[in-house]
Amino acid sequence: MDRLLDLVVRLGREFSRRGMREECRRLRLYYLALEHGLCAGKNRIEVAWDEDLVVEWLRILQVPPHHGHYPARPSTLCARCEHRPGTVVTKLVFPGGARMECLQCGARWIRID
Numbered sequence: 001m002d003r004l005l006d007l008v009v010r011l012g013r014e015f016s017r018r019g020m021r022e023e024c025r026r027l028r029l030y031y032l033a034l035e036h037g038l039c040a041g042k043n044r045i046e047v048a049w050d051e052d053l054v055v056e057w058l059r060i061l062q063v064p065p066h067h068g069h070y071p072a073r074p075s076t077l078c079a080r081c082e083h084r085p086g087t088v089v090t091k092l093v094f095p096g097g098a099r100m101e102c103l104q105c106g107a108r109w110i111r112i113d
């Protein structure tokens with residue numbers, strides 16, 4: 001639990017640094033729910049956050065210890081499929097970049113703006 005709280009704090013700092021206010025507010029509520037043991041049982045809080053989402057955001061925003069998960073580069077083109085158009089989709093946009101995915105080969109990477 002302490003490990004997850006630490007990851008949540010790291011992610012909150014990165015959201016704040018990038019001016020992602022809505023995500024910050026939701027994550028703060030998730031932190032409080034975790035801290036007070038409210039994430040299970042009758043006092044359950046319905047927050048659209050969980051541990052997997054914390055880790056995924058840390059990967060997307062390149063925050064340690066998950067900074068090396070996705071390759072990061074400025075291109076919207078898939079490195080494996082060369083320059084075939086129409087196979088790459090933007091899965092998620094954030095201040096400073098986006099998470100890209102190639103529908104042809106399944107490659108995922110972070111596009112740095």
Ligand SMILES: [Zn+2]
Nearest residue numbers: 078081102105
């Ligand atoms: Zn590809």
